[in-house]
Amino acid sequence: MVTFLRKRVVSSAIPLLFVVFGVFCLARLTGDPVNLYLPLSATPEQRAEFAAANGLDQPVLVQLWDYLGQIARLDFGESLRTGQSAAEMVFAAFPATLQLAAVTMLIAVAGAVLIGCAAAYRPNSPADRVCSFLSMTAASIPDFWFAIMGVLVFGVTLGWLPTSGVTGGAEVWVLPIATLLIRPFGVLVQVVRGAMVAALTAPYTRVARSKGASEKRVVFGHALRNAAMPALTVAGDLAIGLVNGAVVVETIFGWPGIGKLMIDSVLQRDFAVLQAAVLLTAVTIFTLNILIDACYALLDARVRQAAPA
């Protein structure tokens, strides 16, 4: 297992380097930030001073070299927009996104396992059909529309929940989590149901039943364990999507997360913050991928054995 993990870490380093170069180059292709940060009436001299003060007057290769040097010193520069340390801004925003993602995925996975298993236990029953219809609907609803409708219905019309914000008790989590949850939940229910239908009709479950295993053990001990692989794959992809920034939720509900920070830094050509945010997100996603691979290996001995020594 240690060898397996070591190789995954090494193989992840190369894409990470591409991310560093790619973000740096693509960000600079989007245009010069000087005009954005100075008033329209600023003189050419003032624009030149601003560019020089922020190193934007240097050739791109020089800027890249400086940037790599900064990364080596774990210095990600300062935000053009706020003057704050880019690393501080990113590390301040990231936990908010991680919390949303973690809670959402916990609920989505737990709920999908229960409902998917229940639906698959009696395939084509009325309960299964209702479950399939609702999960398909959930997976198809645009999150932006759902969020706005949630605000209008539960915030304004019924007055049960705050429309947005992060100050308060558990109620402030409800709409953001519900908005984030609805699509992953619908997708996972479908995946778990499909995998469980196949698993519950597989020969090994018939063998388990013939040995007298209880239905609970057959479903959760035998079938679910084998059905977990495709669900884990999809759950991993969905989790990565959430870590990448729940932009819609963060924008609508005023949640101070990494997705909103990244979008703002793109629109404001705030290169230092953008680079730091993308790098931290990339590192997190690589880490998540490694953890998910480790989970594969734990779940399936064939994966462990396939890893070269």
Add this chain to the structure above:
Amino acid sequence: MQPPARPPLRGGRPRALAAAAALVALTPISACAVANSDDTGTTGGGEGTLRIVLAQEPPTLDPCDASLTATGAVVRSNISEPLIERDPTSGELEPLLATEWHRTDPTTWRLDLRSGVTFHDGQPFTAEDAAFSIDRAVHSDVACNVDGYVFGGTELDVQTDGAAALTVTTAEPDPVLPLRLSFIEVVPRTTSTDAKVRTPVGTGPYAIDKWETGVSIALRRNDSYWGDAPAYPRARYVWRSEPSVRAAMIDNGEAELSAALNPEDATEDNSVAYPNNETTALRLDGTQPPLDDIRVRKAIGMVIDQGAIADVLFAGLADPAAQLVPDGVVGHNADLRAAPPDFTAARALVADAADDGVPTGKRISLIARNGQFPRVSETAEALQYQMARLGLNVRIQMTDSAAHLEYQLRPFPKGAGPVALLIMHGNQTGDGAFTTSQYLLSDGPQSTFGTAALDERIAAAGALSGDRRQDAFAAVFAAQNDDVAQYVHLAHMRGLLGRSADVRYEPNSATGDELRLADVRPAHRKGS
């Protein structure tokens, strides 16, 4: 018969939860909880707190950046104050931290300062602080936004004259120097000159209590304020970029005031319209054919239906425009009126131009910015349609702010071809000089071309004062329409301020840039 003993299951725990568990392991929930409880109630604020929802978080609260809309809405006249303020309704300059000012010679102004004023930290306000504030805004390395906004590289010599007066000298006579000074917010002389300050100290009716990055800014009333005490002991700003959420916060009682609502979300109960001094127009690049021919430019101006655009696309929240500045700005020409479309005359002009070899079929890029104003893309489509009826070949290009600025400011992109740029100009200074120097001069930073005659008129108008200044700039705007036609004016816009029925506040043309909390009163408190 007993079933055979089952072998123990290895790894029988539900490992499908592993991915989510991995996320949890990365989440320092206990140490970094985002949502939190405090003593200010569910939506923040608590009793006696005025709650305002902005469109974005201010990038900085340094008073020398108060000319930035997002910063000014919080800072100006709330946390810090200028020496002189401009009444947004009358346009007159009013005393604030300076009580009087007058010109002592053509290049020097003397200002007498108010006594008995203290900063939030208890330091007394003196002429040294006033001089320091001007010097910091204009001459320091802090890169203050106000420097480029109203001074444009102008050198000022500021000298104190005792503790309660100062003189400001310019290299050239500047009849509107007091107006320029009204944009400088006063800070104590202990303020950093190396970097912008995050929690500024001022003399205003409110002081910063706490800035929770990404979440809110809380202010508390300055009990030692020299003027009338504001009604609310506390204020709290939050920000939501989605206008419908801002409107919902007013409807749901989570905020009393909100920046910029969209017409779709506004009702009589949650909003009030106000003139925001913004004017929309189409800037035609007069250096590129076919727009380099004044007949084509004038023809475009003749077919744009400003009335329909104002009524339908801008939902009546605009008035047809015939110049770049609205009423109330020095230089506004009351004789200029938007004319109804005249396709016959316009087609004749284009036909004449085509007969003379002007390539009227060459593709024109109509460039607009996403989010520039409500229904901007529909406005661009309407303009494209009306120009196409003249036989012009127009393609719409929507951009973000940074890309739009590439076309708005010199040096303009090379090889872009003929460009019709949809602009929105806000003159918050109240003087036409700030518009003409930018938009109408031949080499103005936001002007694609001009004429020597118009340049001379602008220079001459800038040296005048009083009624002569008004008349001279009014003539400049008339000449742009008659002799240059770089701009096809669309509308003088009105904004929508979200306002709860719980408060009394009348917005004015400065509200978008300067939301004075001291002017807000609880609706139920009569006579206050």
